Amino acid sequence: MTDTLIPPLPEVRPGARAWFALMGAEAKMVARDTAGLIVPLGMPILILVMNGIGFDTDVVIPGTDGRTAFDIFVLPITLTFIVAMVGVVNMPSFLATYRRTGILRRLGVTPASPVMVLVAQAVVGIAQILVGLVLAVGVAHLAFGANPPVDVWTAVGMLAFTVAAMYSVGMLVAAVAPTPQSSVAIGLVAFFAMAALGGLFGPRENLPEPLAEIGGVLPFGAAVDALGAAWAGDVVPVAALVGLAVTTVVSSAVAALMFRWE
Amino acid sequence: MTRGTRLRLPAVPSVGAMTAIRATNLRKEFRRRGRTTVAVDDVSLHVEVGEIVGLLGRNGAGKSTTVDLVSGLRAPEAGTVRVLGHDPRADRAKVRGVLGVQLQQPRLHDALTVREVVRLHRSFYPTGREPDELIEAMGLTDSRSTPFADLSGGQMQRTSIAVALVGNPRVVILDELTTGLDPEARRGMLDLVRGLREDGTTVLLVSHHMDEVEKLCDRAVVLDAGRVVAENTPAGLAVDAGLAPDAGLEEAYLTLTGATR
Numbered sequence: 001m002t003d004t005l006i007p008p009l010p011e012v013r014p015g016a017r018a019w020f021a022l023m024g025a026e027a028k029m030v031a032r033d034t035a036g037l038i039v040p041l042g043m044p045i046l047i048l049v050m051n052g053i054g055f056d057t058d059v060v061i062p063g064t065d066g067r068t069a070f071d072i073f074v075l076p077i078t079l080t081f082i083v084a085m086v087g088v089v090n091m092p093s094f095l096a097t098y099r100r101t102g103i104l105r106r107l108g109v110t111p112a113s114p115v116m117v118l119v120a121q122a123v124v125g126i127a128q129i130l131v132g133l134v135l136a137v138g139v140a141h142l143a144f145g146a147n148p149p150v151d152v153w154t155a156v157g158m159l160a161f162t163v164a165a166m167y168s169v170g171m172l173v174a175a176v177a178p179t180p181q182s183s184v185a186i187g188l189v190a191f192f193a194m195a196a197l198g199g200l201f202g203p204r205e206n207l208p209e210p211l212a213e214i215g216g217v218l219p220f221g222a223a224v225d226a227l228g229a230a231w232a233g234d235v236v237p238v239a240a241l242v243g244l245a246v247t248t249v250v251s252s253a254v255a256a257l258m259f260r261w262e
Numbered sequence: 263m264t265r266g267t268r269l270r271l272p273a274v275p276s277v278g279a280m281t282a283i284r285a286t287n288l289r290k291e292f293r294r295r296g297r298t299t300v301a302v303d304d305v306s307l308h309v310e311v312g313e314i315v316g317l318l319g320r321n322g323a324g325k326s327t328t329v330d331l332v333s334g335l336r337a338p339e340a341g342t343v344r345v346l347g348h349d350p351r352a353d354r355a356k357v358r359g360v361l362g363v364q365l366q367q368p369r370l371h372d373a374l375t376v377r378e379v380v381r382l383h384r385s386f387y388p389t390g391r392e393p394d395e396l397i398e399a400m401g402l403t404d405s406r407s408t409p410f411a412d413l414s415g416g417q418m419q420r421t422s423i424a425v426a427l428v429g430n431p432r433v434v435i436l437d438e439l440t441t442g443l444d445p446e447a448r449r450g451m452l453d454l455v456r457g458l459r460e461d462g463t464t465v466l467l468v469s470h471h472m473d474e475v476e477k478l479c480d481r482a483v484v485l486d487a488g489r490v491v492a493e494n495t496p497a498g499l500a501v502d503a504g505l506a507p508d509a510g511l512e513e514a515y516l517t518l519t520g521a522t523r
Contacts, residue, residue, distance in 0.1 A: 009346060012359025014386050021385035025374055032373040032409075102369035109333050109363040110429070111355065112386045 012111045022116055026124040029094070036093070040085035041132045047200075048078040048136055052144040064232040065150045075140055076227035077200060080162060080220055082132035084195065086125050087166030089187040092174035094121055096183035099174075104261045114261050126163060133159070150233030158230050162223040165244045168251035169194075169219060175258040194220035217243035281344070282433045282464035283309040283332055288341035290327050301327040303488040305341070309433075314455065314465040316475035318515055319485035325468045326366050328485065329437050332466065333363045345433055359387065362431030366438050366468075368422035372411035376402050379410055380424050387429030400424045401450065415442035423451070434458060437468040452478060472512040482511070486519045 014022075031037055057070040064072065095118070098104050104114040140146035149155035173190060177183030197215030198204065204212045204221060215221040222243035229236045290302040302324040309315045319325045330336040332343055334350025334357060343350055350357040370379045380393040397406050400420040405413060410421060419442050426434060439455070440448040455478050458465055469475050475482050476496045484492040484499065492502050492514075500509040503517035515521075 009348060009353075009356040009360055011355040012388060013355055015388075018385040021382050025371060025378065025382050028378065029371060029373045101372065102365070102367060103371060105335065106365060106369050106425075108335050109358070109361070109365070110383060110386045111358040113354075 014112050014116065018112060019116065019120070022112065022120040023123050026117075026120045027127070030090075030124055030128060036090050037128075040082060040090055040128065041135060043085065044078045044081040044132065045136060045139055047081065048074065048140060049143065051078075052140070055144075057144045057146075061232065064234075067147050067150065067232055070140070070144055071147050071149075072228045072231050073199075073203075073224075075137070075146055076224045076231060077198075078136050078140070079133055079159065079227060080198070080223040081195070081200065082136060083129055083159070083162050083223070084166050084191055084220055086129050086132070087163065087170040088173060088191045088194075089170075089184065090128075091121060091125050091167065091170040092177060092183045092187050093180055095174040096177050096180040099260065099262060100180050102262075108261065122167065125167070129163060147231075149227075149231040151230050154236065155227060155230035158223065158226040158236065161226065161241075161244045161248075162219070165219040165223065165247040165251075168248045168255065171255035171259070172251040175255040175260070191220075194218045197221060199224055216240070217246075219244055219247045222247075280311050280347070281308050282311045282313070282346055283307070283315075283466060284342075284344045285328070285332055286342045288328065288331050288338045288343065290324075290331060290336060290338050300488055302331065302338070305485070305488070305490050307483045307490065307493065309464055309466055311432075311464050312459070312462050313481065314459055314467060314479045316479035316482035317466060317468045317485065318470075318472075318475060318482055320519065320521070323485040324488040325485055326437060327488075329363070329365075329435055329466075329468060333361060333435055334358075359429070360432040362426040362429060362434045364423050364426040364434075364436045364439065366441075368415075368418040370410050370418075370421060370425065373409055375407050375409055376413070376417075376421050376424075377406040379421060380428055383425045384428045390429040391427065393424075393428065396424045396428055399454075401447065416444060416447055419443060420447065423454075431463065433464045433466075435466045435468070439467060439469065440471060440474060472510075472515055476511040484515060484518050492518045 051074045052070065055070045055074060057068055060066055060068055061072055098117060104117060107114050107117060169190060170187070173183055173187045177186050197207065197211055197218055198220030199215065204215050207215060216225060217239055222240040225240040226236045226244065286306050288302050288305040289300070292299045292301055305324065305328055317325050317328065331338050332345070332350070334354060337351055345357045345361055348356050350361070374382065376397060377393065380397055384390050384393050397403055400423065402417060402420055402424065405417050410418065413421065423439070440451050443451060452474065455465060455467065467475065467479060479496065481493065481495050482499060483490055492499055494502055496511045497507045499511060499518065500507050500514040503514040505513055505517060
């Protein structure tokens with residue numbers, strides 16, 4: 001019974017195989033959750049199509065290198081919608097379910113850390129977002145003749161920034177929600193509040209001025225403005241950048257303080 | 263588990279006499295709505311390599327909290343835990359590679375099938391058992407393509423045990439091993455634990471079933487209200503309780519914990 005006879009134990013850290021297996025498991029979980037798979041992709045496309053039918057997609061906005069109102073307003077709203085649905089509604093509901101069902105606790109007794117689940121979930125979510133973005137841009141181009149952004153790399157950068165902001169809001173929702181049901185409820189309220197003030201249901205200019213200004217710095221409106229600027233070849237508004245940056249930093253910090261594994 | 267199917271794990275290298283699990287003066291409190299409950303109070307126990315030790319106690323005695331502390335899921339307010347000489351929280355990467363834990367509630371990914379769940383957990387370890395062999399040994403072959411959420415309670419339990427063993431652990435903690443199992447599956451699980459002993463695996467077995475502990479365990483630790491009230495061989499516990507050595511563990515347990523029949 002002497003501890004001195006104990007041989008040293010090797011450190012066991014999950015390798016690439018474990019990471020891929022966990023990401024594969026997360027992808028299967030998302031694919032088998034019909035609503036979680038279809039709603040974040042189907043609803044935005046539906047809104048895109050409805051807007052495309054209602055818009056005169058041939059009217060070019062002056063000074064935008066031939067981009068139409070459809071390119072500059074409808075497409076950014078659709079793309080932001082996809083990112084926000086996955087980041088703010090889907091992702092926290094998965095994490096809340098994992099916490100509720102004890103999966104994070106179960107992983108806590110294996111070499112895989114619960115942090116791996118967060119990363120795998122984020123990777124799968126981003127893959128789902130990419131599928132949604134490609135689908136939306138494809139439908140917009142094929143059905144309504146949508147144009148690519150004047151400044152492609154700015155658009156890519158702003159999309160990445162939008163993903164960071166929406167995921168940080170999603171992490172905050174996951175941190176404060178006590179149950180999976182409440183995470184969906186909180187996520188949907190946060191989503192629709194940001195979307196309504198950000199121009200999803202009509203031009204932000206139609207809102208009372210204080211609300212329009214608030215909507216412009218909340219992540220949905222800020223993302224729409226930033227992507228619209230990239231599509232038009234304009235300089236991205238500072239207010240949009242600040243809004244996305246502050247959202248990312250503050251939400252991440254608060255989520256990190258409040259997040260519970262159990 | 264299929265009758266007659268013995269689970270064979272690779273033999274654990276002999277490393278001489280040593281302590282596989284050593285918990286010393288553990289204390290754990292839970293605070294809720296201004297109230298503090300002491301779940302585990304000054305608990306010390308040890309399990310030598312290759313031993314099977316039972317952890318007994320009524321509901322709320324502190325058994326599962328002790329499992330959480332030993333497996334490193336929770337940090338104690340006081341006391342220390344060593345698994346093969348290492349702190350399961352500070353040396354997480356070392357301990358997790360040699361420790362297999364079956365938690366009381368079998369909780370795994372609902373939408374994944376049995377095979378997918380076991381394969382996923384196998385991927386976390388550099389070496390381990392072949393998932394399909396383990397699934398067969400657990401009697402889950404016919405259910406291997408069934409999502410975890412659609413399994414019966416007993417099948418969930420067996421999947422949870424498979425997941426605990428898939429990394430070839432040297433130390434295994436089984437919390438309520440046979441809960442929810444039918445008599446045949448229960449017997450298979452007892453054979454499984456015997457197989458683990460033959461392979462040199464150390465087992466901490468948390469149980470309500472006195473017959474199980476009596477048949478399988480070298481020693482048993484009895485918890486009551488968060489404290490260790492006795493620790494001995496099953497026969498020794500009877501003597502500790504002031505009974506004849508052959509009085510049986512159940513009588514000894516009831517006497518030691520002050521329970522009435």
